[in-house]
Amino acid sequence: MPAKGSRGPWLWPLVLALIGIALLLNNFLLLNTFDVTTLWPLLLVIAGGAILLRGDVLPITEGRTFGITRGSVESGTLEINSGEVDVTIRHLQQEGRLIAGQFALHTRPALQVQDTHAHLKLNRGATPWLSFSDWEMGLSRDLPWSIFISTSLGQVNLDFSRLIVQGARIGTGFGDVRLSAPMEAFEPISVRSACGDIHFTTAPGSATQIYVRSTRLFNVRVDENRYQLIEPGLYRSRDADSSAKLIEVYISGTFGDAYLT
Numbered sequence: 001m002p003a004k005g006s007r008g009p010w011l012w013p014l015v016l017a018l019i020g021i022a023l024l025l026n027n028f029l030l031l032n033t034f035d036v037t038t039l040w041p042l043l044l045v046i047a048g049g050a051i052l053l054r055g056d057v058l059p060i061t062e063g064r065t066f067g068i069t070r071g072s073v074e075s076g077t078l079e080i081n082s083g084e085v086d087v088t089i090r091h092l093q094q095e096g097r098l099i100a101g102q103f104a105l106h107t108r109p110a111l112q113v114q115d116t117h118a119h120l121k122l123n124r125g126a127t128p129w130l131s132f133s134d135w136e137m138g139l140s141r142d143l144p145w146s147i148f149i150s151t152s153l154g155q156v157n158l159d160f161s162r163l164i165v166q167g168a169r170i171g172t173g174f175g176d177v178r179l180s181a182p183m184e185a186f187e188p189i190s191v192r193s194a195c196g197d198i199h200f201t202t203a204p205g206s207a208t209q210i211y212v213r214s215t216r217l218f219n220v221r222v223d224e225n226r227y228q229l230i231e232p233g234l235y236r237s238r239d240a241d242s243s244a245k246l247i248e249v250y251i252s253g254t255f256g257d258a259y260l261t
Contacts, residue, residue: 069096080148082124082154084153085133085151086134087149089136091159099137101137103133103137151175156178158180161203165189167186171192176199196255197257200258212234212235218257
């Protein structure tokens with residue numbers, strides 16, 4: 001059964017239907033002297049538009065759900081190289097599980113456990129190239145996570161608001177990043193996008209210090225009611241609780257904008 005929320009296979013059936021209609025009209029001489037074969041560049045236009053809008057061209061969208069129990073694990077590392085597949089991460093509602101969610105067809109996180117530390121790896125290179133289902137997963141809320149995510153063409157949506165983060169590094173080639181700050185982070189969080197926007201949200205009461213490396217092609221849009229400019233390129237949350245631990249975030253990009261909300 002296809003996983004919930006997977007992309008619908010609308011592209012190529014639509015293209016085939018249009019080509020069939022054009023060929024029928026041509027066979028019945030309803031297109032007069034028009035040569036249908038001159039329309040082939042339109043296939044490239046449609047395919048390119050699909051990549052920009054959806055991140056994939058082929059209609060294979062089937063995914064599978066998975067779940068791994070926590071057992072004696074007390075800390076975890078999640079390493080994701082998703083290529084052109086979108087990634088969504090959130091917290092798990094259900095206790096007793098280490099990770100659960102949806103992955104691309106025939107792919108399951110590679111798991112290694114050493115003592116009480118679990119290392120999970122999802123690699124697009126190990127995934128069948130026809131599998132384009134989004135990767136959506138929830139992480140256990142009561143242990144610290146080290147998170148490493150990279151994409152070449154894909155969106156990254158990270159809701160860390162109910163997670164404990166040891167540290168995180170997120171990088172995208174072509175694609176936006178949406179990140180909600182964790183409730184606690186022991187090491188800095190680094191976010192970079194070569195071509196895309198970065199949306200960063202801080203929960204009320206958290207103490208967040210954000211370093212943004214802006215350029216002429218990568219600008220910063222700041223909600224001044226939420227963040228105070230300390231010095232050029234350095235922002236701090238205004239409504240931090242006195243007992244909140246400081247979270248450091250480093251944001252940079254080449255083409256796009258950073259939004260602090």
